[in-house]
Amino acid sequence: MADPNSTDEALVRLEDPERRGLTGTTPADAFEVARDPEDVSRAPDPADERHPPQWRQDFPIDWPKDEHVARREFARFLVLTSSAFVAGQGFIAAQHLIRERRPAAAERRKVTALSALPVGAAAVFSYPGEHDKCIAVRLQDGSIVAFSQACTHLSCAVIPKVEEGVFFCPCHEGYFDLRTGRNIAGPPPRPLPRILLETQGDDVYAVGVEQRTVT
Numbered sequence: 001m002a003d004p005n006s007t008d009e010a011l012v013r014l015e016d017p018e019r020r021g022l023t024g025t026t027p028a029d030a031f032e033v034a035r036d037p038e039d040v041s042r043a044p045d046p047a048d049e050r051h052p053p054q055w056r057q058d059f060p061i062d063w064p065k066d067e068h069v070a071r072r073e074f075a076r077f078l079v080l081t082s083s084a085f086v087a088g089q090g091f092i093a094a095q096h097l098i099r100e101r102r103p104a105a106a107e108r109r110k111v112t113a114l115s116a117l118p119v120g121a122a123a124v125f126s127y128p129g130e131h132d133k134c135i136a137v138r139l140q141d142g143s144i145v146a147f148s149q150a151c152t153h154l155s156c157a158v159i160p161k162v163e164e165g166v167f168f169c170p171c172h173e174g175y176f177d178l179r180t181g182r183n184i185a186g187p188p189p190r191p192l193p194r195i196l197l198e199t200q201g202d203d204v205y206a207v208g209v210e211q212r213t214v215t
C-alpha cells in the first residue's frame with residue numbers, strides 16, 4: 001500500500017481529472033476565455049478590405065485614411081478659396097478695365113448756368129450716373145472747373161475750400177488742388193477725375209469724364 005504522505009501519491013491525486021479547477025491543480029489554459037474570432041482585434045489587412053473584422057465594421061474610422069481624406073478636403077478647400085479669390089480679383093480687374101475704356105463722352109448734360117454760379121461758389125451735380133456726385137467750382141478768373149466729388153482714397157466726399165485753393169477730404173485729411181484736382185497732400189493716391197465741360201451761352205454742360213491715374 002502506498003504511503004499516503006508520499007510526494008508521488010500527492011501529485012497523482014492532484015492530477016486527478018475530478019480535481020481539475022481546484023487551486024493549485026488547474027492547468028494554465030483551463031480557464032482561457034473562448035473568444036469569438038470576430039472579437040479579436042487584428043490589424044486591418046489591406047489585402048482583405050472586403051471582409052473586415054467586426055470591430056472594424058462597428059468603428060469604420062481609419063486614421064490613416066481619415067487623415068488622408070482630411071488633407072484632401074483641406075486641399076480642396078484651399079483650391080476653392082484660392083479660385084474664388086482669383087475670380088474676385090479678375091472681376092475687379094475686368095471692372096476696372098471696362099471703366100477705364102468707357103467712352104469719356106458718356107452723355108451731354110447741363111450742370112449749371114454761369115449766371116447762377118458766382119466767383120468762389122460751387123455747385124454739386126451728378127455725372128455720368130445718378131450716383132456719381134461731382135462738384136463744379138467757379139474760380140477767381142471766372143473759369144469753371146469740375147471734378148468727381150469722390151476722394152480717390154476711400155471715396156469720401158471732398159469739400160471745396162476756395163480761399164485756400166484746395167479740395168479737402170475730411171475723412172483722412174486729404175488735399176487736392178482746386179484748379180487741377182491733383183492730389184497734393186494726405187493719403188489720396190490719384191488726382192480727382194476731371195469732368196469735361198462745355199459752355200454754350202449761359203449754360204454749362206458736362207460732356208465727359210477724364211480718369212487720371214498719375215499726379
Ligand code: FES
Binds near residue numbers: 151
Ligand atoms: S477718404 Fe479722402 S483722404 Fe481718405
